[in-house]
Each structure stands twice: as structure tokens, then as C-alpha cells.
Amino acid sequence: MSLLIDNVWKEYGDQIVLERLNMEIPTGEFCAVVGPSGCGKTTFLRMLLGMEKPTRGAMLLDGKPLPDEPGPDRGIVFQRYSVYPHLTVLDNVMLPLEFERSRFFGRFFGAERRRAIGDARSCIASVGLEHAMDKYPSELSGGMQQRLAIAQTLVRRPKILLLDEPFGALDPGTKSQMHDLLLKLWQEEGMTVFMITHDLHEGFKLATRVLSFDKTRRDPQAPGAYGATVIYDLPLDDKAERKPIVEKWKRRTLETQAGMVH
Structure with a gap:
């Protein structure tokens, strides 16, 4: 199931959480969703699941509007064992x-x-x-x-698997085992995966694509005036090339969070 995100915004009253989201996700992609806390990553997953609706824009699954309620074609795993x-x-x-x-x-x-x-x-x-x-x-x-x-x-048998920091509470050894299991199931089932993670190495190890969320503009007088968007969309086709990409991305992310890049 290919997924198209077309100029999606999410607002709560006068607070803009997400803005100008544009991406096309082909079937079978494994997307790691990264970014600072509070930048709207979980809100994005909730919209994919159908628990939230975009305020503006469209989310299309195989050319049709994404159902506005959870369904068997989308499954989710949370950090806390549900x-x-x-x-x-x-x-x-x-x-x-x-x-x-x-x-x-x-x-x-x-x-x-x-x-x-x-x-x-x-x-x-x-x-x-x-x-x-x-x-x-x-x-x-x-x-x-x-x-x-x-x-x-x-x-x-969902076609889209959503993971909200699923391994954050696990020790390193168990986490590594879960990584192997997730990759095995992803390859066997051919699912499209979106995984929120704060562990950069986890994201780059598992994913075929990294989506980095953050705000590109800020107003100190009105913190809710602008929302987060995808500031980096990095394809990871060749595992041999991932290490230098990780280090470059980490440096740029730290600069962005420190307010050096806008």
C-alpha cells in the first residue's frame, strides 16, 4: 500500500503542531521517525492510525483517503506493553x-x-x-x-505497522534481539513500517529511510504559531554508506536543536 502525504497540517485551536508535511512512501518502506520530544512524531503516527484527522491537506492510501478510524490494515505497538x-x-x-x-x-x-x-x-x-x-x-x-x-x-496481518518507541524500555541485549526479530518479520510480511525512536543508531540500523521532524521557524512570543515538519528525508539504500551519514546527520541535528540551523 503506497502512502501519499500531501501538504498535511495538524492544529489544535491556535497551536500548530505539524505543518507542510509532504512525502510519498512506497509499499514496503521502513521509515524511522526521529526528532526532539514534543515535535509531533506521535501525532503523526496517530493520524496514520486514524485516531486523529489532518486539519489541512490529504493522506492517501493507494490513491484513496486514509480511513479516519483505526482498521485491520494498520497496526500499532507502543513502548509500554499493551x-x-x-x-x-x-x-x-x-x-x-x-x-x-x-x-x-x-x-x-x-x-x-x-x-x-x-x-x-x-x-x-x-x-x-x-x-x-x-x-x-x-x-x-x-x-x-x-x-x-x-x-x-x-x-x-496489517499492511502498515506503526511503532511508537517500542524498544525504549529494553536493555541493550534484549533490544538487539528485538531488532533482529523486527527485521525478520518486516521482510517476511512485506509491511510498510513507521517507527518512532530517540536512538539514532537504532533508526539508521533498521530503517531504509529516516524522517527527521523539527521546527524550521520559531516565534518566542508565540510558541504555538509554527509547527514541525520533515527537515531531513534521508534514504538509506546502502548499509555500507550508513555510518558517515549517521555522523553527519547527528552533527546537523545537534546544530538544529541548538538554534544554529533554521
């Missing part, structure tokens, strides 16, 4: 399927329920939790809980 503590691993992953089914037809029964359980088990196995099907979240480590949250999102 799983249900009173449900087992299997029941947590089954739940999105049951919600979707009950919305239109009622609960699963018979052969249909067995197929849904098979889909959930397969998804759980894909994130390496097949040994923990009957465990509760409190019995899992942080990394395992985040694997569960990813399985819960992937079971509906």
Missing part, C-alpha cells in the same frame, strides 16, 4: 481476531475457531513465544511482553 494482564499469551493474541469477528458476526465456534487458534499459534511462534502459550504477562520478561505485543498486532 497486553492484557488477565489473559494468557494465546488469549491475548486471539483477542484481536475475536474483536473483529464479534463486530460483525458474533463469537468464533467450531472449525472457524480452530482456524483462528491456528493463526494465533502461528503468529506466536513467529515471535519465539511458542513455549509460553499458556503463560500470563506477569510471568514474562519485558522483552517477551514486547514480543507478545507485536504478535497481538501482527495476527491481523
Whole structure:
């Protein structure tokens, strides 16, 4: 699913959060979204998910307006483990399927329920939790809980995966394992991915494209008068070339945040 962002603005009253967003994202792109805290990165993800609407401009998915409510074609994983503590691993992953089914037809029964359980088990196995099907979240480590949250999102086979700092609370070793898992699932599923991260090396390691958000103009007398936009849009096609790009980008980002570049 190709995504077109055409002159999108997001405003709350007289406060402009995002302005002049223009980009085209082809199917299968992995975009790392970076920038200082409070620059509208999560608002951007919420618009992609359908929880927020642009104030101006258009967001088109395969040439059609992006649905203005969350749907099965878009899934999201948050930094905090968004799983249900009173449900087992299997029941947590089954739940999105049951919600979707009950919305239109009622609960699963018979052969249909067995197929849904098979889909959930397969998804759980894909994130390496097949040994923990009957465990509760409190019995899992942080990394395992985040694997569960990813399985819960992937079971509906979304075309667009949204990640809001999904690995920020994990230790370095677990984070590295999650990176490998995410790359594997992305390649297998062919999803388009948007991942917010404050870890520059994580973004450049995983992504095929880095989108850097920040304000290009500021008014000290009216802090909400201008919004953030994409100040750098960096394609990362060749991994061998990424290290010098990372260092150059870090220097320019620090200068921008210090008010040296506008």
C-alpha cells in the first residue's frame, strides 16, 4: 500500500503542531521517525492510525483517503506493553481476531475457531513465544511482553505497522534481539513500517529511510504559531554508506536543536 502525504497540517485551536508535511512512501518502506520530544512524531503516527484527522491537506492510501478510524490494515505497538494482564499469551493474541469477528458476526465456534487458534499459534511462534502459550504477562520478561505485543498486532496481518518507541524500555541485549526479530518479520510480511525512536543508531540500523521532524521557524512570543515538519528525508539504500551519514546527520541535528540551523 503506497502512502501519499500531501501538504498535511495538524492544529489544535491556535497551536500548530505539524505543518507542510509532504512525502510519498512506497509499499514496503521502513521509515524511522526521529526528532526532539514534543515535535509531533506521535501525532503523526496517530493520524496514520486514524485516531486523529489532518486539519489541512490529504493522506492517501493507494490513491484513496486514509480511513479516519483505526482498521485491520494498520497496526500499532507502543513502548509500554499493551497486553492484557488477565489473559494468557494465546488469549491475548486471539483477542484481536475475536474483536473483529464479534463486530460483525458474533463469537468464533467450531472449525472457524480452530482456524483462528491456528493463526494465533502461528503468529506466536513467529515471535519465539511458542513455549509460553499458556503463560500470563506477569510471568514474562519485558522483552517477551514486547514480543507478545507485536504478535497481538501482527495476527491481523496489517499492511502498515506503526511503532511508537517500542524498544525504549529494553536493555541493550534484549533490544538487539528485538531488532533482529523486527527485521525478520518486516521482510517476511512485506509491511510498510513507521517507527518512532530517540536512538539514532537504532533508526539508521533498521530503517531504509529516516524522517527527521523539527521546527524550521520559531516565534518566542508565540510558541504555538509554527509547527514541525520533515527537515531531513534521508534514504538509506546502502548499509555500507550508513555510518558517515549517521555522523553527519547527528552533527546537523545537534546544530538544529541548538538554534544554529533554521
